[in-house]
Amino acid sequence: MRLSKKFYNRKTLTVARELLGKYLVRRMGRKTIVGMITETEAYCGSRDLASHASKGMTPRTKTMFGPPGRAYVYMIYGMYYCLNVVTEKDGYPAAVLIRGAEIGTSDKTQETSKKLNGPGKVCREFNIDKKLNGVDICRSREIWIENRNENIKPSHIKRGKRIGVDYAGKSKDKLWRFSIA
Numbered sequence: 028m029r030l031s032k033k034f035y036n037r038k039t040l041t042v043a044r045e046l047l048g049k050y051l052v053r054r055m056g057r058k059t060i061v062g063m064i065t066e067t068e069a070y071c072g073s074r075d076l077a078s079h080a081s082k083g084m085t086p087r088t089k090t091m092f093g094p095p096g097r098a099y100v101y102m103i104y105g106m107y108y109c110l111n112v113v114t115e116k117d118g119y120p121a122a123v124l125i126r127g128a129e130i131g132t133s134d135k136t137q138e139t140s141k142k143l144n145g146p147g148k149v150c151r152e153f154n155i156d157k158k159l160n161g162v163d164i165c166r167s168r169e170i171w172i173e174n175r176n177e178n179i180k181p182s183h184i185k186r187g188k189r190i191g192v193d194y195a196g197k198s199k200d201k202l203w204r205f206s207i208a
Contacts, residue, residue, distance in 0.1 A: 029173045032165045035095035039114040039121040043069040044184060044205050046112070048177035051128055053153040053170050060153050062143065063177065066127030066206040068189045070111070073120055077192035077199060080120030090161045091120045098170060100150075100160040107147030110155050112164060112172070125149055126190070127206065183208050 030049065035042055046064050053060045070078035079088045079101070090099045091113055099111040099122050111122035128149050130141045143149045150156070155170070164171045185208040192199045 029165065029171050030096075032094070032096040035112060035114050035165075036116065037114065039069045039071045039123060040203065042112070042114045043067040043123045043203065046123060046125070046172065047184060047205055047207050048179040050173050050175050051125060051149075051153065051170075052173055053155065054168060055154060060130065062128035062130040062149075062153070064125055064127070064172070065129050065142070066125075066144070066204070068124040068126055068205075069121075069203040070124065071121045071203070075195075075198050075201075077189055077195035077201070078120065078122075084120070088120065091122050092118060093161070096163055096165040098155075098159050098162045098164050098167075100155060100157055102157065103147070108150035108156050109146040110150055110153075110159075126204070128152075179207055
């Protein structure tokens with residue numbers, strides 16, 4: 028079942044934890060890619076110095092200030108796209124970065140899985156780029172997240188510091204990265 032706007036219209040840390048075990052779905056014509064979300068990071072408001080929102084609303088961050096359930100896609104290092112999902116209320120800049128996923132594949136002889144560790148790898152594998160920035164993932168036919176009733180026990184969720192935010196003062200030490208242990 029596709030996640031609704033109500034799911035995303037909650038505290039960002041809650042959404043970041045509860046996205047673990049949900050499934051990212053990307054459809055391109057007849058091809059569909061599906062992967063279980065295994066790692067997320069939360070970015071909460073303009074006081075979070077690790078967040079793009081700390082610089083205020085810009086053309087790049089405008090989507091982050093919008094309604095919950097939108098894809099916030101941007102490029103880092105001039106070569107990697109990152110997918111975030113906007114959370115909380117319209118006008119409050121918060122989002123969850125999808126850092127990792129696992130794609131399962133099966134053929135007649137065996138099942139295998141492909142682990143995508145890093146937001147750039149997730150976007151490359153799912154063919155996510157700037158064209159999806161601002162898309163309502165609660166209604167899109169191209170990209171969405173769904174609940175397939177995977178139950179991740181709290182004891183199987185690992186918390187840690189966010190990655191690549193050493194510039195963010197005290198915000199760099201927040202334990203806002205979540206992964207399946």
